[in-house]
Amino acid sequence: MTTPELVPRFNRTERAVHWTYAVCFLVLLGTGLTMYLPVLSQFFPSRFILRQLHLAAAFFLFTAPTLIALLGDRRSLAADVKVVDEWDEDDRAWLNDTVNGFPTTPGRFNAGQKLNAAFVAGSALVFLGTGIVMAINIYTRFLPAWLVSNASLIHDLLTWLALFAWLGHVFLAGVYPPTRESLRGMLTGFVRRDWALKHHPRWLESVTGLGPPILSKEPARYNQPVE
Numbered sequence: 205m206t207t208p209e210l211v212p213r214f215n216r217t218e219r220a221v222h223w224t225y226a227v228c229f230l231v232l233l234g235t236g237l238t239m240y241l242p243v244l245s246q247f248f249p250s251r252f253i254l255r256q257l258h259l260a261a262a263f264f265l266f267t268a269p270t271l272i273a274l275l276g277d278r279r280s281l282a283a284d285v286k287v288v289d290e291w292d293e294d295d296r297a298w299l300n301d302t303v304n305g306f307p308t309t310p311g312r313f314n315a316g317q318k319l320n321a322a323f324v325a326g327s328a329l330v331f332l333g334t335g336i337v338m339a340i341n342i343y344t345r346f347l348p349a350w351l352v353s354n355a356s357l358i359h360d361l362l363t364w365l366a367l368f369a370w371l372g373h374v375f376l377a378g379v380y381p382p383t384r385e386s387l388r389g390m391l392t393g394f395v396r397r398d399w400a401l402k403h404h405p406r407w408l409e410s411v412t413g414l415g416p417p418i419l420s421k422e423p424a425r426y427n428q429p430v431e
């Protein structure tokens with residue numbers, strides 16, 4: 205078997221930000237669900253410790269990636285944010301593609317990845333806002349009951365949404381055969397060239413400078429394994 209040709213996709217700063225965020229998120233999800241669900245909390249009698257872990261993870265969720273960004277390659281992160289923020293014709297076609305099988309030419313990130321990134325960023329801010337209200341209420345009793353109960357309700361509902369979004373992310377990035385090559389990118393920094401050509405052709409074109417990508421006229425067929 206020949207060694208597949210690899211192309212660089214994520215640098216050390218990008219990977220460090222991703223994995224630091226992922227670890228903090230998982231601690232938040234685990235401790236949050238344990239506080240929330242009696243079936244789990246019965247095994248952890250100390251809510252105090254769970255809460256301290258939860259709040260520590262919340263602190264690091266925001267500070268650790270920020271610190272890594274400040275000390276690392278800020279430019280690549282800024283470029284990623286810019287790409288995620290740009291929504292073009294191809295992204296709209298990509299959403300159709302998953303339903304109807306139209307061929308599209310995604311760039312560095314496809315529309316699904318952009319939607320996920322927007323959800324992650326938006327939900328982190330809502331978690332933070334509602335979490336701060338809940339924390340203030342635990343340590344003082346200054347806030348009105350309606351504010352605390354609504355904050356708590358939103359925090360809980362968002363947890364379920366975040367759980368399902370995370371499960372989808374893990375499935376596509378690490379399990380589903382056509383897309384799981386992306387995990388190699390986040391672990392080692394490199395992905396297979398033939399995979400990049402199929403899933404991120406416009407990005408591959410921009411990094412290799414090899415002219416217009418050779419695009420299949422066939423539908424992208426996300427439901428079939430990459431040969």
Ligand code: HEM
Pocket residue numbers: 229232233235236237239240251255258259262265328331332334335336338339342356359360363366367
């Ligand atoms: C990012 C900033 C966050 C802050 C400041 C924060 C803060 C808090 C606080 C203060 C509590 C109340 C603890 C208690 O009642 O003893 C709490 C509970 C909880 N948090 Fe968070 N949290 C954050 C993020 C998250 C995330 C990302 C998730 C899930 C993915 C999450 C899920 C939960 C759940 C399920 C509970 C239990 C709520 C209940 O018992 O009704 N939190 N959080």
